[in-house]
Amino acid sequence: MTQHPAHTISQAPMMDWSTRHQRVFMRSITRQSLLYTEMVTAPALVFGDAERLLEHNPAEYPLALQLGGSDPEQLAAATRIAAQHPYYEINLNLGCPSDRVQSGQFGASLMADPVRVRECLQAMASASGPIPISAKIRIGIDEQDPDKTLLPFVEHIADLNLNTLTVHARKAILKGLSPKQNREIPPLQPERAADIKRAMPHLTVVLNGQLENPAVDSAWLNRLDGLMYGRAAYHTPWCLADVDRSIFGDSAPHASPEEALRSCYGYLEGELSKGVPLAHFTRHVLGLFKDRPGARNYRRTLTEDAHKPGAGIDVIERALAHLTLERKTQ
Template sequence: MANPKNQEKSGFSDVQRAARLSVAPMMDWTDRHCRVFHRLLSSESLLYTEMVTAPALVRGGAVHLLEHSPQEHPLALQLGGSDPEELAKAALIGADAGYDEINLNCGCPSDRVQSGTFGAVLMKHPSRVADCVAAMREAVDVEVTVKCRIGVDDQEPQDVLPDFLNQIVSAGCQRLTIHARKAWLKGLSPKENRDIPPLDYALVLRMKEQFPQLHISINGGIENLAQAREFLDAGLDGVMIGRAAYHQPADILSTADSEIFGVGAPRDPVAVVQEMLPYIEAHLVNGGRLHQITRHMLGTFAGRPGARAWRRTLSEGATKTGAGTELVLQALAQVEPLAMDTVLV
């Protein structure tokens, strides 16, 4: 049954507009603390959870995996699974938890997801993906999207990708993100699958020409906003950035609102760190540890004077018992303010 309460989310940005620039779902990285930090850097970009498996929610009752802060919106939940009925139930749980979008993972190449017959292996089963999309769309009123590869193993992407898209479009999918690499399910590790298979951006651009009605975001190897703008200017609807947004968050996100969305002014990373302090305090009061948050902030000042001292101070001190916001301020004091002003001019 559809969930009417999700039809309106007053105060949240339009999720499709937010998809103009998104931060990729990344296991062990894009947890709720990371997302709060990223949201302070950019109020407009679309954020994604780590992948949550449908069995964990439906059979395991692991609803704690869906916990998030209201300030994280616009926010998408990425699900892993391959059973239409189970994914529909998981999607409804996610929609009830307040997520603005439910995304189906058809791109992860790890052994764990292969054994569960989901992730990138689903590129071999487009009709199954279509059934999953249809079931999820029937269950919820929030948008159901797909994140996929251009193909897997010995598939010819120029042949299999159009068929894959045709089938999920027929099931009602209107927006997807394409990681512009094949996934090799045997012989390459998940890390190697992020680098070794060659990127084929041209194929993704051709898919936009072939499916003009489909909202297509591109993912894979994108390192800065200049590249992102090039893809948007070339006709794609959105750009998803992964590791660069995590390792150099300020470089990507602090100017995203002004450069990609045409609103607001660049955020000062120093001010953003200061704005994180109340959130960190609340986390510590509730029994959390400092490193659970600051591990996501190590790259804030990447390439800038004082960045090494910032990283070293937090890396060495945040895991110690009793570490608190005073350590963050100590690390911040080692970042040269003049460099920050120069960057933001």
């Protein structure tokens, strides 16, 4: 039984990381949390292979799609295509620090233009049918002073009935810092997310940024509506293993990480039979046993053997055997 909506705990959108395989794997750890897709740009969806870009498995629901773009008409067209699937919400990326790309402006740079952001979100809402729209923001960009710009920015979109407003609680520096540095260098200011909630209590505000341990972080849920996990969920996925029980009041899907991984074998057999290489799945499960004896050999077996032609589930079993063997020899 879910006592809290799925966005109470979520896994962040992460290009190349939160792939459809990774998301199916995450479902063996938490059934209740909300998972975000990688960002799909609106022009890619409108002019490209939409079926491939939106490919997902019903096991991934509740699933949110993240779009990138800055052209309201194009975002509306992309949303219309996406809305044929039962996404939990369709999210606009206003936090990614990449500057202009070939397909146009998107991400955090849009935070300089609240009027355009409003138009984009309105256009998406007009095309999404019953699926709600949401946004993921930073607390500001470049020389913006969040004391002066953050609340006015949010106020500008606050009446749009957003499903969630996720706040990656640091600024993005578009000039001079790489995307990776932009996830590390600008200081975290989680109180800024709480400021938004205090000023606009009707908004559903989700905190993001270096959260690692739901048991500790859940203290925020007294003041905010949700917690989004990015790198911790990816690198140490078992850190979310207890949230179905502790947050959602459900039972945990699996008692051990081994059980969780083996529960993916049925899915994996299907993918392998379609020609998907084993490594496309196993590269996402390397952090599952982080500090366990044998974890290094588990990772080594997967990284060395999973990309070999014909690699199958036996490679995973061989990797798992290191954990058991090293435990026995201790």
